[in-house]
Amino acid sequence: xxxxxxxxxxxxxxxxxxxxxxxxxxxxxxxxxxxxxxxxxxxxxxxxxxxxxxxxxxxxxxxxxxxxxxxxxxxxxxxxxxxxxxxxxxxxxxxxxxxxxxxxxxxxxxx
Amino acid sequence: xxxxxxxxxxxxxxxxxxxxxxxxxxxxxxxxxxxxxxxxxxxxxxxxxxxxxxxxxxxxxxxxxxxxxxxxxxxxxxxxxxxxxxxxxxxxxxxxxxxxxxxxxxxxxxxxx
Numbered sequence: 001x002x003x004x005x006x007x008x009x010x011x012x013x014x015x016x017x018x019x020x021x022x023x024x025x026x027x028x029x030x031x032x033x034x035x036x037x038x039x040x041x042x043x044x045x046x047x048x049x050x051x052x053x054x055x056x057x058x059x060x061x062x063x064x065x066x067x068x069x070x071x072x073x074x075x076x077x078x079x080x081x082x083x084x085x086x087x088x089x090x091x092x093x094x095x096x097x098x099x100x101x102x103x104x105x106x107x108x109x110x111x
Numbered sequence: 112x113x114x115x116x117x118x119x120x121x122x123x124x125x126x127x128x129x130x131x132x133x134x135x136x137x138x139x140x141x142x143x144x145x146x147x148x149x150x151x152x153x154x155x156x157x158x159x160x161x162x163x164x165x166x167x168x169x170x171x172x173x174x175x176x177x178x179x180x181x182x183x184x185x186x187x188x189x190x191x192x193x194x195x196x197x198x199x200x201x202x203x204x205x206x207x208x209x210x211x212x213x214x215x216x217x218x219x220x221x222x223x224x
Contacts, residue, residue: 045215095212101154102153
């Protein structure tokens with residue numbers, strides 16, 4: 001079974017600074033998707049960024065970028081120029097036939 | 112229309128009640144999912160429907176009964192629930208089951224009293 005591990009239960013960053021959230025996963029498949037979702041207190045799951053495993057180029061969405069290391073099964077999220085609105089729970093997710101989530105990292109942004 | 116709509120947003124039910132949660136999408140997606148999320152925990156997969164057929168059932172108790180009457184609609188029928196079933200129930204859909212992103216609804220916050 002696929003497992004997703006987020007080893008940082010909580011992270012804190014100063015506004016305008018950069019923070020990196022870590023994620024590792026375990027799978028025997030070669031074709032799959034990886035995602036970072038953001039869940040603010042409203043509980044809505046918001047897609048932040050996605051990465052197709054067959055693409056070597058790291059995905060980027062504005063201030064959000066990933067470092068995808070397929071051989072190491074690592075998928076970290078970098079948030080640049082952090083904003084107060086980035087404060088939320090962040091879930092790393094693996095999807096092939098179904099979506100599996102890591103335990104989450106709660107990000108606090110300090111003004 | 113790029114939304115997954117869940118109703119109701121909040122539900123309080125007694126342990127002897129029967130209620131249903133509804134999820135709707137009009138994006139032409141052929142895979143739909145139910146997740147259960149307890150406070151401060153990640154979503155846990157309950158059921159997956161692919162082309163209106165149950166594809167995955169994660170050993171969910173029979174007091175939860177899913178139904179997919181058509182490609183746009185997914186229901187979760189609830190009967191004889193326990194207080195520990197109180198949680199946020201999230202519905203999601205994706206173009207197909209394998210290797211595509213999932214779009215989530217806003218969830219139904221269920222309280223069992």
